[in-house]
Each structure stands twice: as structure tokens, then as C-alpha cells.
Amino acid sequence: MKKLICVTMLILFAMPSFLFAGERVSLGFLYGASDSVNLVRRTNGSINEVAPTYFDLNKKGNLVISSAYDEKFVAEMKNDGIKITPFLSNHWSRTLGRAALKNRENLTDQIVQAIEKYDLDGINVDIENLTASDRDDFTEFVRLLREKLPAEKQLTVSVAPNPYAIDSSWQASYDYRALGELVDYLFVMTYDEHSSGGAAGPVASGDFVELSIQYALQHVDKSKIVIGIPLYGRFWRDGDDVGGEAIVIGDVPRVVSRFKGKTMYDKKAQTPNAKFYVPEGSSVKVNGNVLAEGNYTVWYENEQSIKYKLELVNKYNLRGAGVWALGQEKVDVWEYYKEALNEAFEEEEVVNIHELFATFQGVPMELEIESEREEIKFEWKKFELEHKSNILLEVIPKKKENLKLRDRKEDVAEEKKPHSKYSVALHQNKLSYRPIGAA
Numbered sequence: 362m363k364k365l366i367c368v369t370m371l372i373l374f375a376m377p378s379f380l381f382a383g384e385r386v387s388l389g390f391l392y393g394a395s396d397s398v399n400l401v402r403r404t405n406g407s408i409n410e411v412a413p414t415y416f417d418l419n420k421k422g423n424l425v426i427s428s429a430y431d432e433k434f435v436a437e438m439k440n441d442g443i444k445i446t447p448f449l450s451n452h453w454s455r456t457l458g459r460a461a462l463k464n465r466e467n468l469t470d471q472i473v474q475a476i477e478k479y480d481l482d483g484i485n486v487d488i489e490n491l492t493a494s495d496r497d498d499f500t501e502f503v504r505l506l507r508e509k510l511p512a513e514k515q516l517t518v519s520v521a522p523n524p525y526a527i528d529s530s531w532q533a534s535y536d537y538r539a540l541g542e543l544v545d546y547l548f549v550m551t552y553d554e555h556s557s558g559g560a561a562g563p564v565a566s567g568d569f570v571e572l573s574i575q576y577a578l579q580h581v582d583k584s585k586i587v588i589g590i591p592l593y594g595r596f597w598r599d600g601d602d603v604g605g606e607a608i609v610i611g612d613v614p615r616v617v618s619r620f621k622g623k624t625m626y627d628k629k630a631q632t633p634n635a636k637f638y639v640p641e642g643s644s645v646k647v648n649g650n651v652l653a654e655g656n657y658t659v660w661y662e663n664e665q666s667i668k669y670k671l672e673l674v675n676k677y678n679l680r681g682a683g684v685w686a687l688g689q690e691k692v693d694v695w696e697y698y699k700e701a702l703n704e705a706f707e708e709e710e711v712v713n714i715h716e717l718f719a720t721f722q723g724v725p726m727e728l729e730i731e732s733e734r735e736e737i738k739f740e741w742k743k744f745e746l747e748h749k750s751n752i753l754l755e756v757i758p759k760k761k762e763n764l765k766l767r768d769r770k771e772d773v774a775e776e777k778k779p780h781s782k783y784s785v786a787l788h789q790n791k792l793s794y795r796p797i798g799a800a
Contacts, residue, residue, distance in 0.1 A: 384409065384699070384702075384703045384706060385674065385679070385680060385681035385682070385702055385703055385706055386409065386410060386546065386587050386680050386681030386682075386683070387407060387408050387409050387410065387681055387682065387683070387698075387699065387702055388408070388410045388411070388412060388548065388587060388681065388682070388683030388684070389401065389404065389408040389410070389411050389412070389683065389684050389686070389687040390411075390412045390413075390414075390448065390683065390684065390685045390686040390687065391411060391412065391413040391414060391429075391686060391687050391688070392414050392685075392686045393414070393429075394686070394687060394688040397411075397413065397431065397434050397687075398433075398434055398437045398438075400687045400688045401438065401441075401443065401687065402441070403692060403695065404687070404695045404698070405695050405696075405699075406699065407695045407698045407699040407702075408443065408684075408687070409442075409443055409444065410443065410444040410445075410446060410683075411438060411443055411444070411445055411446075411687075412446050412447060412448045412485045412683075413429060413430075413431075413434070413445070413447050413448075414427055414429050414447070414448060414450065415427055415429060415430045415447035415448075415479075415481075416447050416448065416449040416450065416472070416475070416484065417449075417450060417452070418449070418450075418451055418457045418458075418460065418461050418468075419457075419460075420456070420457070420460060421460060421464060422457070422459075422460030422461040422462070422463055422464030422465075422467075422468055423464060423467065423468060423471060424449075424468055424471035424472055424475060426475065426479075430479070432479075435479060435480065435481070439480070444482045444483070444515065445481050445482050446481065446482055446483040446484055446485050446515055446517065447481060447484060447485070448484070448485040448486070448487040448519070449461075449472070449484060449485070449486050449487060449488065450487045450488070451487075451488045451489065451490070453489055453490045454490070455490050455491060455492075458488045458489070458490060458491050458495070459491070459495065461488060461502070462488075462491075462495060462498040462499060462501075462502050463498075465498075465501065465502040465505055465506075466505070468502075469502070469505045469506045469509050470509065472484060472506060472510075473506075473509045473510055473511075476510070476514055477511075481514075482514065482515055483510070483514045483515030483516055483517070483545075484506075484510075484514075484515070484516060484517075485517045485518070485519060485548065486502075486503060486506070486516070486517070486518045486519065487518075487519040489519070489521070489531060490531050491531060491534035492529075492530070492531065492533065492534055493528070493529060493533035493534060495534050496533060496534050496535070496536055497536075499534055499535070499536075500536050500539045500540060500543075503516070503518060503540055503543050503544065504543055507543045507544070515545045516543070516544050516545055517544055517545050517546050517547070517548055517587075518535075518540050518544050518547055518548065519547075519548045519550055520535040520537065520540065520547050520548065520549055520550065521534075521535060521550060522549050522550055522551045522552075522569070522570075522573035522576075522589075523535075523537075523573065523576050523577075524568075524569055524572030524573045524575075524576060525572070526576055537576075537577060537580035537581050538580040538581065540581075541580060541581035541582065541585050544585065545585070546584075546585045546586065546587050546680045546681075547577065547581055547585060547586060547587070548587050548588075548589065548683055549573055549574070549577055549586060549587070549588050549589060550589045550685075551565055551569070551570045551573045551574075551588045551589045551590075551670075552564050552565040552589050552590075552591035552685065553565075553591075554566055554569040555595065555605065555660065556595065556605050557595070557603070557604075557605040557606060557607070558603050558604075558605060559605055561595075561597040561604065561605070561658050561660065562630075562660060563627070563630045563632040563634070563660045564591050564593070564594055564595055564632070564660055564661070564662070565589075565590075565591050565632065565662070565666075565670070566629075566630040566631060566632055567630065567631030567632070567666075567669055567670070567673075568630075568631075570588065570670055570673060571673055573588070574586065574588060574673060574677055574679070578677065583677055583678055583679050583680070584679075584680050585680060586677075586679045586680055587679065587680050587681045587682060587683050588670070588673070588674060588679060588682050588683070589682070589683055589684075589685055590662075590667060590670055590671075590682050590683065590684045590685070591662060591684075591685055592609065592610055592611075592662065592684050592685060592686060592687075592689035592690040592694075593607045593608060593609050593610060593661070593662075593685070593686075593689050594607070594608050594609075594610055594613055594659050594660050594661025594662065595607055595608065595659070595660055595661075596608055596647070596657055596658065596659035596660075597657065597658050597659075598653065598655045598656065598657050599655055599656040599657070599658075600655065601655075606647070606648065607648070608647055608648070608659060608661070609688075609689035609690075610661050610662050610663070610689060610690060610691060611689060611690055611691045611692075612647065613635070613659060613661045614691070616637070616645065616647060616652075616659075617635045617637055617659070619645055620637040620638060620639055620643075620645075621637070622635045622636055622637025622638075622657075623635065623636050623637070626663075626665060626666075631665075631666055631669045632660060632661070632662060632666045633660075633661060633662070633663045633665070633666060634658060634659060634660045634661070635658070635659050635661070636656065636657065636658050636659075637656075637657050637659075638655070638656050638657070639652045639653065639654055639655060639657060640654060641654040642654075664693075664694070664697065667694065667698070667701075668697065668701050670682070671698070671701040671702050671704070672701070672704075674702060675702075675703075675704050675705035675706070676705075678705070681702065682702055
């Protein structure tokens with residue numbers, strides 16, 4: 362890993378509670394599933410973080426611990442070394458979402474208390490279906506939560522994908538840039554391109570996902586972007602006014618083969634689809650309902666389409682990917698998922714610190730960073746701790762030969778070169794970092 366001798370301004374928001382060396386974030390949501398322990402363990406180590414549906418809201422915007430909470434599951438995940446970050450959901454209710462924002466002082470206190478009480482590793486905020494008018498309040502809610510959470514607890518936010526840079530509707534409720542400065546990462550929900558009530562089409566086409574990534578990268582560093590992988594499809598019956606009901610991808614082969622349907626892989630969309638005819642009198646059920654007579658089209662995901670999306674994670678060197686939701690997949694997905702997700706992963710270099718942040722008063726201090734490749738002495742010129750977890754610091758290597766300092770009066774975009782920025786994380790006396798830009 363090449364290092365440049367330079368002056369560097371580093372800003373770290375929301376230090377993660379621990380690091381998974383050698384692999385990306387691999388998140389699995391759990392929603393309405395039974396036997397959650399088995400669902401995670403059957404991934405064969407492909408998942409390193411789980412987000413169960415433990416946090417709900419009442420009409421006053423107060424936290425409600427859902428009936429899904431399982432003390433045994435939490436203990437088992439802890440034992441397996443898997444991070445547990447339940448998601449807070451308004452279940453698409455704008456009324457509940459706005460109540461939460463209005464009650465943010467109390468709600469953030471309740472969340473912090475629940476995370477400590479139930480020994481959780483953090484939280485994913487999944488409040489959806491708000492509007493542009495809620496944008497600032499939502500950001501303030503997240504800022505307040507980050508301020509109150511202990512530094513070692515993780516905070517992530519689920520955001521709407523915005524491939525076409527829409528500045529209205531629910532996409533406009535998320536200030537990507539401001540949120541990105543507060544959280545460990547944004548979970549970009551890159552699915553439901555076509556959904557219930559809309560026209561037939563792919564749930565997550567290749568272009569839709571890639572454009573969503575490109576939009577996010579305009580506002581947030583790649584190290585703070587995790588994209589969504591749908592483990593479900595949607596089906597439409599010809600002639601229906603409303604279609605797009607969900608079907609888990611683990612159930613698609615059964616239905617298509619039962620009616621001798623035709624499958625194809627759409628190379629433009631980079632997703633598969635199938636067409637089949639259901640005769641009158643059929644007793645085949647999907648989601649507990651008997652399929653009515655008619656011609657059907659189903660768009661879904663298979664190995665080829667999932668690998669294509671994971672290739673995008675590697676192409677843009679993103680933080681990782683998350684699946685919605687565990688239990689909906691064909692089990693063979695776990696035979697290739699982890700390897701495909703980490704195919705081009707650039708492992709963080711983990712180094713020991715000679716003296717671990719001995720002062721928070723901004724007093725210059727000399728640290729010796731030891732790595733396998735070289736030893737460099739740095740001097741901390743600035744050190745501030747903001748909101749319990751945000752670090753702003755400047756380092757100057759002791760070797761100053763051929764060093765070009767930044768002109769502080771110039772705009773960042775016109776900085777004198779060479780320079781480099783690093784994404785830095787601290788955990789248990791170890792500093793891990795990776796270049797996030799270099800000249």
C-alpha cells in the first residue's frame with residue numbers, strides 16, 4: 362500500500378465499534394422471520410452484521426421494543442462475533458415518522474438506553490416515506506442520536522436510492538452529505554425500482570443500482586456506502602389494475618417449474634425474468650394466496666444478477682452490501698456470496714500505536730506507527746473530540762524532505778499537491794486506515 366509523505370487533514374465520524382479485517386460489511390436484515398439463529402448460521406460466515414426488527418414507534422413517537430426481540434438470539438450472535446444493530450422502523454407511516462422527529466429528544470434518549478440495556482452494537486435508522494419538508498428535522502434527529510450514543514456504538518441510516526437525482530418525493534427527505542458526516546455508513550436501498558402498484562419490471566436493474574451508487578458518491582465517501590441486494594422478486598398478472606406483489610426468490614423456481622414457465626436473463630437489465638400461465642382451478646399458493654388464472658411475469662434475482670451487483674461494490678470499492686432479507690433466499694446463494702462481495706477488497710492495514718491518544722487537549726505528541734512495511738513518526742498538530750466520536754486532526758510526518766504544505770487560503774479543490782486523505786478507525790489501541798484519495 363503506497364503512502365505519500367504529506368500534510369493530511371483527517372475527519373472521522375462515528376468510529377466503528379470493531380472491525381472485520383479482510384472483508385467488507387455484509388449486512389443481513391431480519392424481518393418477520395422465525396429461527397433467526399439458523400438463518401444467520403446457514404450463511405456460512407457470509408454475514409458479519411445483522412439488523413433484526415426490534416425497534417418500532419408508537420403514535421407519540423416513543424420507542425417500542427417489538428415482540429421480535431430475542432435475548433437468546435442476541436447472545437448467540439455475540440458468541441459468533443456478529444454485530445447486532447436492530448433497525449428502527451416507521452413501517453412507511455409518515456405519521457409515525459413525523460411523530461418520531463417531533464419527539465426526537467425523548468426518542469434518542471430511549472434508543473441509547475435500549476442499546477445499553479439489551480447489549481446491542483448500535484442501530485440502523487430506517488424511517489421512510491417522509492418529504493423534503495422533513496429533511497432538516499431528520500438530519501437533526503440523526504445528529505442528536507450520534508451525539509448521545511457512546512462512541513463505540515454504531516449508527517447507520519437507510520436512505521432511498523436516488524439514481525435520477527430527484528429533489529422531491531421521499532428521496533428528498535435524505536440529506537446524503539449531512540448524514541454521511543454523522544454515520545458509520547449509509548445503507549442505500551437499491552431495490553424496488555419497480556414495485557407494488559406500478560408497471561412490471563426489474564426490482565433492481567444493473568443501471569438502476571449503478572446510477573444510485575454514482576449519485577451517492579457525489580455526496581458521500583465510498584467508505585460510507587453500503588448497497589442493498591434484494592432477495593425477493595415481484596410478479597404481475599396480465600390485465601390486473603394493480604400488480605407487483607413480492608415473492609421470495611427461494612420460491613420462484615417452484616412456481617415457474619410447476620407451470621412449465623419460460624425463463625430468460627435480460628442482459629440490459631442484468632436481472633432474470635420468467636413468464637408462465639396459471640390454468641383455472643390451480644391450487645398453487647404464493648404468500649398464502651392461491652394464484653388466479655392468467656398469464657404472469659415475474660422479475661427476480663439469481664446468481665448471475667446478484668454477482669453483477671456485488672461486482673459493482675468491488676468496482677467502486679464500497680463499504681459493503683446488505684441483503685433484504687434473510688430467509689428469502691435460495692440457500693445456495695451463500696456458496697458464492699462472500700467471495701463475490703470481497704473479490705477486489707483492499708484490506709485495511711492495521712498498525713499498532715505507540716501511545717494511544719494520551720491527551721484530548723490538542724497538545725502535540727509524537728506517535729510511532731509500526732507496520733509490516735515501514736515505520737513512520739507522526740506529530741499530532743490538532744486533536745479535537747466532537748460529539749464523543751468525531752475526530753478532527755492534522756498530522757505531519759517527521760520527515761519533511763520534499764514536503765509541500767497546503768496553502769490554507771486556497772480552496773480545497775485547488776490544494777497544492779501531493780496530498781492524500783485517509784479513512785481512519787480506532788479500536789482497542791489499534792488504528793486502521795486506508796487511502797480514500799491520492800495525488
